[in-house]
Amino acid sequence: MSRRVRTRFAPSPTGPLHMGGVRTALFCYLFAKKHGGDFILRIEDTDQNRFVPGAEEYIIEALKWCGISPNEGVGFGDGAYGPYRQSERKPMYKKYAEQLIEAGYAYYAFDTAEEIEQMRENMTKQGVQNPSYNSVTRQYMKNSVSLSADEVKARLANGEPYVIRHKMPRNEEIKFHDLIHGWVSFNSSQIDDKVLLKADGMPTYHLAHVVDDYTMKISHAFRGDEWLPSAPTHIHCVKGLGWENEIWEYAHFPLILKPDGKGKLSKRDGDRLGFPSFPINWTDPTSGELSVGYRERGFFPEAFVNMLAFLGWNPGTEQEIFSLEELTQAFSIDRVHKAGARFDFDKTKWFNQQYLKEKSNAELADLIAPQLAAKNYNASNAFIQTFCSMIKERATFINDFSEMGYYFFEDVKIYDEFTIKKKWKTERISLFEELNAELLNDSTFNASSIEHIVKDFIAKNSLGMGDVGPILRIAITGTMQGPPIFELMELLGKEIVEKRIKIAFEKFNSLV
């Protein structure tokens, strides 16, 4: 009764994986892991015309980055059900297609593309709204249903090109159960005779899905909602092959929609919607066009995965931050939504920020080391860790650190002139020189000693913090935004503070 849980993610290497695909993989992974089963990566490379070099490697690398590694399949070590690339499984499909013919569930078709086109035109002229190769039109086409057995034999013997088409019944109720949608039923009269085996001997998705999921002992076939309309074809083929008692459970996941709700997110979107739609960078091999991925944009894989999990699923509690392990525990297919979810980049950034805040300063110091090195910023590890502690609650991405806090490592490049003009009073110049001198005399020079000096100075001269704070802050950092100024002065040290104040005061005078 209890069957080993085996799920698979089966992308086609026709380009990069987009985030919708990653989410499908994630759900398959979570479900398999939760039930102690297997998660398999199968590459659906049956369309040689659409093959894109580098796509398979991309898919593997992207899954690795996300931490949703298959335990079986292309790139992750073969298991007992290989090969895991459909092109390498080519020989087996024909056998099953022929088995379907013998069972009366499929037939040979010899029509050329032009003949099919002609048929569609004729049907349209006759007022048929949706012309297709189906239980009615197949009678008028060149196939083993309409042609005599002898002629079919002769054509086959002559090596005439042919495809094998599914023979969808004329008028039958086809019903199947979906873990998310419940019972879904179709009338077969609405469904066309899909090509199962192409003229080049390769299967189409329809045959490949049925044959591979059966032979790979897949227990749960999960895929996006866009597959729902072709499910009856698959169900009927399963029946024709006599596998209906061993069939997997289906679940069709809700689609991830564009932020405006107009259509599903697709590969074609790249990063031109204002946010990445790919997990990692992708360079189109023909156009050379680069689409920035979540990884390069500065997202943590944990945050990206966490966000994806919450698109169409939720745990039913108010917890939102989940590690992969926690997701595995909490995941349940019956908490997956039915309706498509619009993507929200703000929320995605929020997830990243949550993870950023939780990183230790030591971890962050390691992570930002490359960007500091790239800018030739040299500093001790202790300095960098303090820098991280001061900047992390103000940033969303680690990529932003060196840019946001450049003044930790080099002199101020841009001054907030608006605030200077408002706050700098030329007549107070000697007063500030005095403060500067007092600061230089401070032998401790830590945040609290500096604060003392400044506060005494304010009191002595009947000023307010608003008269001094901004001046100091802009002198040191150039901006009104940033970490606590006294702590920053302590970190930078007396020499740098002295130098910056000197440069700044001259600048201020020239501005006012």
Add this chain to the structure above:
RNA sequence: GGCCUGUUCGUCUAAGGGUUAGGACACGUCCCUUUCACGGAUGAAAUAGGGGUUCGAAUCCCCUACGGGUCACCA
């Protein structure tokens, strides 16, 4: 257009016949801080419409509207 599928704050969602319809993002206000953020508090904000069933409906049924998917020798 046919078929399939869906519809709770702007967005992601909770509430599986009985709640002042809850949370999060984004937005407003206040507190903390005489910076910015973080954090805390608070506000505004939703059951698409119409019919049933029921003592009682966001939840069940029907109709309408609207959205999405799909209609290839692509997956």
